Amino acid sequence: MSLRFIVSAALALIAGSAYAEGPAAAISYTRDIQPIFTEKCVACHACYDSACQLNLGSAEGAARGASKMPVYDGERSQAAPTTRLFYDAFGKQAWQQKGFYSVLDAQGSQAALMARMLELGHNAPLQASAKLPDEIALGLNRANMCATPAEFNAYAGAHPKEGMPLAVTGLTDQQYQTLQRWLASGAPIDEQGLAPSAREALQIQQWENLFNQPGARESLVARWLFEHLYLAHIYFQNGEPGHFFQWVRSRTPSGQPIDLIATRRPNDDPGTRVYYRLWPVQGVIVHKTHITYPFSAAKMARIKQLFYAGDWQVTALPGYGPGRRANPFETFEAIPARARYQFMLDNAEYFVRTFIRGPVCRGQIATDVIRDNFWTLFQDPDHDLYITDARYRGQATPLLAMPGQNDDVGSVLGVWLSYRDRRNRYEALRRDSYADLPPPGWSTLWAGNDNALLSIFRHFDSASVTKGLIGEVPQTMWLFDYPLLERTYYQLAVNFDVFGNVAHQAQTRLYFDLIRNGAEQNFLRLMPADSREDFLDDWYQNSGKLKMWLDYEAIDDDKPTGLHLDEKHPKRDFARQLLTRYAALNANPDPINRCSGAYCSRDGIEPALQDAEQALSRVTSRPAAGLKVIEQLPEATMLLVETASGRHQVYSLLRNRAHSNVAFLLGEAYRYQPGLDTLTVYPGVLSSYPNFMFALKAREVPEFVAELEQVTDAAGFEKIVDHWGVRRSHPQFWQYFHDLSQYLRETTPVEEGVLDMNRYENL
Known part of the structure; x- marks a missing residue:
């Protein structure tokens, strides 16, 4: 049965919630309850790493309740059912059919589970500014206990100091009393869904018209654009502050209520005709999933210029399935490669954020294969053979397929080796083909706007992306060309399933190791030929040398660079020249970490x-x-x-x-x-x-x-x-x-x- 609902009324339809009568009716969920959750609860209860999947960023999440099923499980042999809020089910009853249990409903003579958890915390306040007792487990390694209402007494007996909010300064007395009154009155909910303003609604109509134009060429472009923007929190020029929208696939066209097509991946077979629709992002905005993207008249003109200005044609629309997911270069080969790459370059920070910072919300195994800080650069389209040379593109495309579509645990090793070998054949093709070109110089680097220079910082099990070159000159730098940027995006965002099994996750993350190596090798072509092996020896010390021998294609250590760099310290000299040449593009100058004189602070501050x-x-x-x-x-x-x-x-x-x-x-x-x-x-x-x-x-x-x-x-x-x-x-x-x-x-x-x-x- 399909999910038919009008977004603006969605949150009012939560099954099982009844409006209370009497004095307690004065408590409004929207006015009184959600602000408390936002201030004191959402910091731990949002995204997939919400404790027990209890997401308190919205009434729908609060009514959905909690679940014992862990989202993060790197050892499961079967993919888990997806439990994406506002996507996989709607309303308390539908979520309970998926194994969730209420934290808001009273259980006979017992108060609601949330009421008892809050009481447990209220009765065991922390000693002000003191270090917490060691017996309180914290962090991502804390066991996912997830007591049900029937299990609360046992939980409270074993963990008397671990009520809610957990191990942090708690609610004020007024907040505590307000929540308890609300829960005692049946937890009535009056929240309405966020709706677009009239100005936003007009722009939504214009964008939906663009994405849903008739014609094979238009359909293919819309599909590619959707797959590249489905994670975006889109905001409109002259839109309302705090209003964001996201693309979804619907069975219904513009002007009708959205009938969501809820597939596991955004490029799975929808099974029916698709209409691309924009709907408001509901609930509290949390930073870790908030990857913004601007829409404006200029952006629409840019898309039309990139994708519709040429006379290219589509003879037949591609289908869906594992093969299409594995190789988007074949799936979308009819769309000019230059248009695809330039679109990604225009907002490169957005795309790098989708796979570095992204909404998976926990990724220590994935981040294990990147350095703690590095800079990212991009190859100019005019110097990218995949863009400029049709023959090379034809040779490369079959080699760019990615693993992760086959989640048969028994075939992991064989599948992985075949994709590794295919990737290495591509790297050999790239190395030998680029060796025939003039040596790379400064014109090799794309410098179109301030997305051209990015800094990535890894924080063990998370990471961040920021425009500009921040920090000291890093040990490694990455240089993305189009095949590398597109593969990274599809492998770590579009095709990655956080609910997938061990085979899917292992293949995805193993391939990310090859992606990092490819980005490093691209950069090393800018270094003097006789320095490249020394850099690799530094980057792949000890066991890394074994990995180089087992899994990586040999680097070009013969063809020269076109840059004039200091022979003793070429990378440092490259960074110095880069900062000088592209100073106007560097969004974040950094005198604190790269102090070059007596004054190590920013200009213009007090x-x-x-x-x-x-x-x-x-x-x-x-x-x-x-x-x-x-x-x-x-x-x-x-x-x-x-x-x-x-x-x-x-x-x-x-x-x-x-x-x-x-x-x-x-x-x-x-x-x-x-x-x-x-x-x-x-x-x-x-x-x-x-x-x-x-x-x-x-x-x-x-x-x-x-x-x-x-x-x-x-x-x-x-x-x-x-x-x-x-x-x-x-x-x-x-x-x-x-x-x-x-x-x-x-x-x-x-x-x-x-x-x-x-x-x-x-x-």
Whole structure:
């Protein structure tokens, strides 16, 4: 049975909710309850890493309840049923048929499960600003207990200090009383779905008209565009603040209620005629899934110019299925490759975010095969053989298929080896074909807009992407051409199924290792020929040499580069010239981490902050062997520096972990080189998952830095935490935590979203 509903009324149709009568009716879910959830609960209860899949970002999520089924399971032999909120079911009854149980309903004489969990937390308040007891397990390794209403008493007996909110400063008395009154009255819900404004509705109609034009050529372009934008939180020119929309496939055309086609992947067979529709993103916006994309008249004109200006034709529309998913280059080969690549380049930050930061929300196995910090560059279309040479494109396309479509556990090794060998034949073709071209120079790099230069930071089991070149010159750099960028997007976003089994996930992540290696090899063509093997020896130390021999195609260490670089330090010289040549495109100049003179702070900020940044620059680009405090710091620390005006300037203090190589999915600890860890300090929020916060006055920053420099052990670091740290038990924890989102609202309002505290540490 299909899901037929009008989005603007969707959230009002939750089965089983009844409006209360009497005094408690004065409590409004929209006005009184959701704001409490947003302030105190959503930081842990959003996305797939919501504890027990309890998502409190909307009334639909609250009414859906909890589930014992884990989303993240790298060992399951069968794919799990998908449980995507607002997608796979709607209404409490439908979700309960999928194994969810209510946290809002009273159980006979027993109060609702949420009421009892809140009472447990309220009756065991934390000692203010103290470190939490060790017996409270925290972080992503915490067991997924998921007590049902019948199991609550046993849970409370075993975990008397682990009520809700878990291990953090709790609700105010007023918030607690409001929630308990609401739950006691039957948890009535009055929330209505977000609806577009009149101005937005007009633009929605224009975009849906574009995507649903008749004709084979138009249908193929629309399918390609949908598969590349289905994750986007789209915002309109002159749209309402906080309004975002996303593309879905519907059985019904524009003007009718959306009848959602809910397939496991966006490129699975819809089984019927498809209409591409825009519907509002419902619920609280959380930063970790908020990948924004702008729509405007100029964007529409650009799409028409790229895809419809030529006279290319489609003789037959491709079908669906595993083969089509495995090789989008064949599926969409009728669309000019230049149009496809240029569209991705125009908003390259969006595409890299989909597979680096993306909405999977947990990815330590995937992030195991990338460095902790690197820069990403892109090959200019005019210098990309896949774009310019039809013969080469014809040879390369069959070799660009990707694994992960066959999830038969018994065939994993054979499937993997066949795809690895196919990829290596492509790398050999690429190497030999590019060797016949003039040596690559600066014109090889795309420089069309400020998406051309990106910085990636890995924070163990998450990662972030930011425009501009941030941090010290990294150990590695990536150079994407079109075949590499498109494969990365399809492998890690379109084709990746977080609910998939071990075979699917292993093949996907193994291929990501090959993608990283390909991006590194592309970059090395810019380095002097006689330096390339030395770079590879540095990047693939110890066991990495075995991986190079087993899985990677040999690099071109003969053909010269067209760049004039310092022979002793070519990568450093390349970075220097890159920063100079593309200064106008570099969205985030970085004097703190790359101080080249006496002044190591940004221009145009108040003197107290200049002094603070000058002090912070002392801890950057120094290895942990000489700055012992790095050993004590978590992955992503936020510094909230208060200025004289009372405003907070936020800095991200990122720990860059060093490894002998990142060529394997498992055993990372054996390749870790802690003495080589460094810190990056940068203004802004560079992680969706803060691990800790320090709050201090701008005038205190020099003292804070001096204390960091003196730390030699955990006891010394704990004194700094006692002085400036914002522990989970800090009375103003939530105020500081949401100050980070407030900073985003003030500096980049489109990017604002509630941050995640599942990884907040007990320092």
